[in-house]
Amino acid sequence: MPATNEITVTQLNRLIGTPDCPAIVDICLKEDFEADPHLIPGSIRHLHTDIRGLIQRLDGRRAVIVCQKGLKLSQGLAAWLASEGHRAEYLQGGIHAWRAEEGTMRVPYAALPALVDGATLWVTRHRPKVDRIACPWLIRRFVDPSARFLFVSPSEVPAVADRYGATPFDIEGVFFSHRGDSCTFDTMLETFALTSAALGRLGLVVRGADTNRHDLHPAAAGLLAVSVGLSRQYREDHAQLEAGMVLYDALYRWARDGYDEGHDWPASRG
Structure with a gap:
């Protein structure tokens, strides 16, 4: 059964480019990101341990948390945010799933x-x-x-x-x-x-x-x-x-x- 706080690649992709798009937070570990330095369009990079800083940065906006595989990092942070009353989901399958899905775009971080x-x-x-x-x-x-x-x-x-x-x-x-x-x-x-x-x-x-x-x-x-x-x-x-x-x-x-x-x-x- 899908988790209630997960969002699929297809669902997120439909939101990107619209005013309803949530804040997309990339928390991939430094070494993983450096191996593939691309971002989901409109996403921001943030350290997964800086929870207070992220809450301040989100300023009440709904968030989708993204890690490499959609496992412990993103699920843990999404759950932590939810425990404090913030709207947060994690991307099912993470960056690996996003990269594999036909029709998704990836912004070169260096650009x-x-x-x-x-x-x-x-x-x-x-x-x-x-x-x-x-x-x-x-x-x-x-x-x-x-x-x-x-x-x-x-x-x-x-x-x-x-x-x-x-x-x-x-x-x-x-x-x-x-x-x-x-x-x-x-x-x-x-x-x-x-x-x-x-x-x-x-x-x-x-x-x-x-x-x-x-x-x-x-x-x-x-x-x-x-x-x-x-x-x-x-x-x-x-x-x-x-x-x-x-x-x-x-x-x-x-x-x-x-x-x-x-x-x-x-x-x-x-």
């Missing part, structure tokens, strides 16, 4: 920028439109849920990055930027090995909207229109980002589950 005060810190041009909202959504949903973003004058992005240790993106001459006909969103998908069919569909729409090539996908012109509208509606960039997170959450669910659905009138035809 993540260095943390600044416990989270990745990114900087880009202010007054975002497409890439500069799409990329933060991608990072928070698949790379670092705690990521912080700075929006500054275009001329000041390199200097702010240097002074504060932030990672610049979507400006010329930096790693996370346009490459050829691709946009910054494409660069991040490739760098973080985010290769699902859903993200590929979404990436095509973002590229079409961001590079003004609406022939790439019928939804590209609509995304540009909504993005421009959001930029006019919100004066403050972070408020626009929060609204944009909802937009891209919806686009992701369309790309994953509803991309082949149409709409017609009268309703009897649908």
Whole structure:
């Protein structure tokens, strides 16, 4: 009989990329992780013995604890958290099961920028439109849920990055930027090995909207229109980002589950 506090690879994989995804905590031992330095998308690394630190870090969020095989480390920590009233599950089969399941993604740990005060810190041009909202959504949903973003004058992005240790993106001459006909969103998908069919569909729409090539996908012109509208509606960039997170959450669910659905009138035809 399955344990009441376990979650399967399939169940967790369906949650990743959505606002309902729990905090995923990788507690694999150092030697095991160094032998295979990849993360489940959106997960964080934490020492299994630092229970108080983890409780503080979770801040009341539901957690899925992940170890190498889903045995003593993750089951023990999940049970400990539950004993103190925290919502916690362990991943059935651990990293071994995740790695073996078809359709799962694994983020190379080496691709993540260095943390600044416990989270990745990114900087880009202010007054975002497409890439500069799409990329933060991608990072928070698949790379670092705690990521912080700075929006500054275009001329000041390199200097702010240097002074504060932030990672610049979507400006010329930096790693996370346009490459050829691709946009910054494409660069991040490739760098973080985010290769699902859903993200590929979404990436095509973002590229079409961001590079003004609406022939790439019928939804590209609509995304540009909504993005421009959001930029006019919100004066403050972070408020626009929060609204944009909802937009891209919806686009992701369309790309994953509803991309082949149409709409017609009268309703009897649908």
